[in-house]
Amino acid sequence: MLSYSSLYILDMALMGMGIYALIAKRHIIKKIIGIVTMEYAINLFLILVGYRMGGIAPIQDAQVSAVDLAARAVDPLPQALVLTSIVIGLGTLALMASQAIKLYEKYKTFDMSEINRLRG
Amino acid sequence: MEHYRISSDYFRANYIGGAIVIAIFHVLIAFMIIGSAIAIETKNMLSAVIAVGAVGFGVSLLFLFLGAPDIAITQVIVEILSLIILIRATTFADNRAIERKIDSFATITGLFFLGFFVMAAVWAFRDITPFGEPLMTVSQRYLSGASAETGAVNVVASVILDYRAYDTLGEAMVLFTSVLGAFVILRRRGKKAVEENDTEEFGIITGRGE
Amino acid sequence: MDVKELSQDKSLGMTIIVKTISRLVMSFVILFGCYITVYGHITPGGGFAGGVIVAIAYVLLLLAFGKQIALSKLSNFWASMWDNIGALAFVIIGFLGLTGGYFFLNFINHGTPGQLISGGIIPLCNISIAIKVGAALYAIFIGLSVYGRLVTEEEK
DSSP: HHHHHHHHHHHHHHHHHHHHHHHHBBBBHHHHHHHHHHHHHHHHHHHTTTBBBOBBBBBBBSSSHHHHHHBBOOHHHHHHHHHHHHHHHHHHHHHHHHHHHHHHHHHHHHHHHHHHHEEE | OOOOOOOOHHHHHHHHHHHHHHHHHHHHHHHHHHHHHOOOOOOBHHHHHHHHHHHHHHHHHHHHHHOOOOOOOHHHHHHHEEEEEEHHHHHOOOOBBOOOOOOOOHHHHOOOHHHHHHHHHHHTTTTSOOTOOOOOSHHHHHHHHHHHTOOOOHHHHHHHIIIHHHHHHHHHHHHHHHHHHHHHOOOSSOOOOOTTTSEEOSSSSSSEEO | OTTTHHHHOOOSSOOOOHHHHHHHHHHHHHHHHHHHHTTTTSSSSOHHHHHHHHHHHHHHHHHHHHHHHHHHHOHHHHHHHHHHHHHHHHHHHHHHHHSSSSOOOOOOOOOOOSSSSTHHHHHHHHHHHHHHHHHHHHHHEEEEEETTTTTHHOOO
């Protein structure tokens, strides 16, 4: 089963890259890209945990009855959480982008170390 | 409540199909990792934003293969709007990510935390349920009772709007607050021409332009 | 109403190819968003995806034709009003469930699963969420593209 849990490790490597971009880069938009990458990695992890091998989507139609769904469908609860999380991520991105625009208009640069140094 | 676990016979019977599916997952996640490496490291900001878009579409494809079509539709649409917002924030201004001095302390700290995080993940995931066998203790009730108790055929819709509607209310509140915050931040300050109208409605905040 | 003159002005918005195509396509995009919203309890989709699709249609109008025409079609005041109406409708549906027992009780008749009219409050909640999300994202985009740029142009 070791090859199956390597998907989790690769996903956590993606999140680690997001953390690296947030810490090590000085351009504000790179930091925003780091946060967006972390969001992708976390949403993907939640859906990966809920996956069932050979599973079908949790929608009931003429061929699949409710008892069939309980035996064959993937987990619907992480999907509900991730649906909310994706839209909240969009709202967060809009807020971060508006802050970046305002910082550029005031300081004329995107470089965080320069903005730290200027006063007033 | 009994746990429904896939028996190992089911695994072995579908082994070839399962192996192809797992290989597709690995290829897609590798594509996402390469795409985000390009997005983080490149010097041209427009290329970085386009690479983020590519990673987002890769995530959406992976959601579709993982049996979540609801999430795949939402991810594609949200990705399109994120691309528009990011392009607005970057390419109307300085288009290059200039790093004049190499800041070695930040780079080493970042790489250290990346390695530490992956090591902690490897150590913590020894106890997680194996991939492909979810526990599903509460979801059994949601899956078998959704169409009888709520009348909706889409189980995910009945989960977010009937069984857990309060969480959806919280999410609507978060979106409302983020729009409010964006308007407060983007409020215009500065000198205006004399002949312009002084009272200006900013939508959610009705205030006088200063 | 000089919308027709404004839409043929070459200095506002994008080229004439983009304007023609977006004029043809925009109503289909709104129709698709309404379809994804209203059928959200039968097929995948729901209120969030449908709302963002409708917001994208109006953002297309804003990008292709310029801010004067877009603000005349859906002004800032009305975007905020629709946002409030959607949020209030969602909360009122929740409070109406208190008549039957608890908050967000599904109090409308369930119907037969698989039909369009089924699922109780779920289609109504989908529609109100779609209105709220669509108006809110359009308002954010107006703030980002219209109000964010005017200061730098005035300073020159």
